Amino acid sequence: MLRQAGYADxxxxxxxxxxxSLQSCSCEALxxxxxRLCDISLHDxxxxxxxxxxxxxxxxxxxxxVFRSGEIALLLLIDLDSFKEINDTYGHLVxxxxxxxxxxxxxKNVRPMDTAARCGGDExxxxxxxxRPDTGRLIAxxxxxxVEQTPIALTDGRNVRMTTSIGGTHISPSRKLVFExxxxxxxxxxxxxxxxxxxxxxxxxxxxxxxxxxxxxxxxLLDPFGRDSDE
Amino acid sequence: xxxxxxxxxxxxxxxxxxxxxxxxxxxxLAAALVKRGRRVLVLDADLGxxxxxxxxxLNPKATLHDxxxxxxxxxxIVLAAPGGFWxxxxxxxxxxxxxxxxxxxxxxxxxxxxxxxxxxxxILDTGAGISDLVLFVASLAKEVLIVATPEPAxxxxxxxxxxxxxxxxxxxxxxxxxxxxxxxxxxxxxxxxLQQVVDRFVNTQTATAVRLVHLGHxxxxxxxxxxxxxRQLLFVQAPDSPASKAVAELAEAxxxxxxxxxxxxx
Numbered sequence: 001m002l003r004q005a006g007y008a009d010x011x012x013x014x015x016x017x018x019x020x021s022l023q024s025c026s027c028e029a030l031x032x033x034x035x036r037l038c039d040i041s042l043h044d045x046x047x048x049x050x051x052x053x054x055x056x057x058x059x060x061x062x063x064x065x066v067f068r069s070g071e072i073a074l075l076l077l078i079d080l081d082s083f084k085e086i087n088d089t090y091g092h093l094v095x096x097x098x099x100x101x102x103x104x105x106x107x108k109n110v111r112p113m114d115t116a117a118r119c120g121g122d123e124x125x126x127x128x129x130x131x132r133p134d135t136g137r138l139i140a141x142x143x144x145x146x147v148e149q150t151p152i153a154l155t156d157g158r159n160v161r162m163t164t165s166i167g168g169t170h171i172s173p174s175r176k177l178v179f180e181x182x183x184x185x186x187x188x189x190x191x192x193x194x195x196x197x198x199x200x201x202x203x204x205x206x207x208x209x210x211x212x213x214x215x216x217x218x219x220x221l222l223d224p225f226g227r228d229s230d231e
Numbered sequence: 232x233x234x235x236x237x238x239x240x241x242x243x244x245x246x247x248x249x250x251x252x253x254x255x256x257x258x259x260l261a262a263a264l265v266k267r268g269r270r271v272l273v274l275d276a277d278l279g280x281x282x283x284x285x286x287x288x289l290n291p292k293a294t295l296h297d298x299x300x301x302x303x304x305x306x307x308i309v310l311a312a313p314g315g316f317w318x319x320x321x322x323x324x325x326x327x328x329x330x331x332x333x334x335x336x337x338x339x340x341x342x343x344x345x346x347x348x349x350x351x352x353x354i355l356d357t358g359a360g361i362s363d364l365v366l367f368v369a370s371l372a373k374e375v376l377i378v379a380t381p382e383p384a385x386x387x388x389x390x391x392x393x394x395x396x397x398x399x400x401x402x403x404x405x406x407x408x409x410x411x412x413x414x415x416x417x418x419x420x421x422x423x424x425l426q427q428v429v430d431r432f433v434n435t436q437t438a439t440a441v442r443l444v445h446l447g448h449x450x451x452x453x454x455x456x457x458x459x460x461x462r463q464l465l466f467v468q469a470p471d472s473p474a475s476k477a478v479a480e481l482a483e484a485x486x487x488x489x490x491x492x493x494x495x496x497x
Binding site: 070130134222 | 391
């Protein structure tokens with residue numbers, strides 16, 4: 001069953017799994033194997049970024065966190081332009097190189113608290129918690145520019161240039177959305193970036209028309225005060 | 232700046248929560264500013280549920296409503312109040328002011344512009360809450376003074392008001408007055424606490440950080456209730472009471488330009 005799943009990379013470091021000798025493993029060793037399998041199941045084998053499964057969990061959590069904390073978050077969807085052409089023209093190895101380049105740029109440009117994911121094919125996503133609207137655009141533009149400025153060097157000396165289209169939506173506490181709606185909004189912005197000519201960033205306009213006070217804000221406001229008045 | 236070339240400092244007094252002493256602060260602060268030689272007008276901007284005239288025991292023949300509807304000239308509505316300041320009373324029970332129309336907006340702007348040429352201070356006493364009328368009146372003032380008491384509900388509402396003014400009106404500085412505070416240190420501590428929460432949850436969303444200025448505190452004082460029941464102005468009736476002295480200090484803090492916020496909405 002595990003062998004059929006095809007996680008060859010991960011299984012190589014677990015000879016017990018490959019040889020089918022799990023019965024002889026200690027509890028700690030089994031736990032380590034389980035941890036490793038979980039890890040494999042949540043990461044993309046090529047780029048090492050988290051995969052769609054992890055991304056959906058993280059996005060759901062972030063939507064809840066925004067509503068509770070009152071802090072605005074940003075979701076970016078990044079799409080490699082003309083990925084099929086790259087694959088068809090230069091072959092799949094160069095296609096993989098292109099995906100690794102985008103993953104590298106994303107990893108370099110996000111904070112430790114952010115989540116960069118490969119959502120399948122040539123689609124990537126980044127969740128940026130507590131991200132001010134003006135900073136969000138800066139980060140998105142930086143990602144776009146760095147991919148554009150990082151061509152793949154072919155063995156024959158040619159360079160393959162790539163561009164990305166980026167769509168983004170702010171996750172705001174003023175409107176409670178489920179994560180599918182957030183994803184849909186970001187998708188619409190991505191579509192806009194593509195249809196307006198690619199190699200560009202399209203973010204929704206964040207207008208703070210309402211400023212609800214979250215539970216976290218209230219408790220931080222009032223808890224110390226309550227302790228104080230008991231003194 | 233209006234046609235006369237002079238321009239009053241326009242200060243909106245607001246609180247979020249009702250019953251924390253907005254009108255008390257507006258009226259007594261006005262009297263204290265008069266004592267410092269300023270010409271002051273208090274405009275009752277709680278258009279639907281006005282009660283400045285009751286607090287000051289005035290009997291207005293006409294109100295702001297008559298000016299807004301063009302039935303009276305502004306000068307015929309302004310009344311002299313005890314304490315030497317002037318009052319523009321509003322009507323009570325007029326449901327049409329529960330919603331803000333563009334007509335009312337335009338008229339209020341015109342009236343305030345006309346008045347600002349004749350006084351050193353225009354104090355806009357807003358209603359409670361964060362309705363579009365309250366927020367519009369606040370937007371007409373260059374400076375905002377938020378009144379709160381040390382009660383949790385009042386602090387939470389003051390915070391919500393601060394957040395909205397920061398995010399919607401791009402305010403970068405707001406004045407705070409703590410009414411019924413035990414002492415100055417308590418008031419200052421509450422302001423610091425509000426500032427911490429603002430730094431964490433509001434200033435992370437704004438281009439320019441909002442700074443809260445602790446303008447002062449007014450201690451709990453039996454003279455306040457006693458003056459209110461007699462419908463007299465505390466600052467006139469009991470000028471030596473602790474609350475009156477605190478109001479005088481507030482006026483001094485407000486009148487000393489370096490200490491105060493002059494943040495205009497953009």
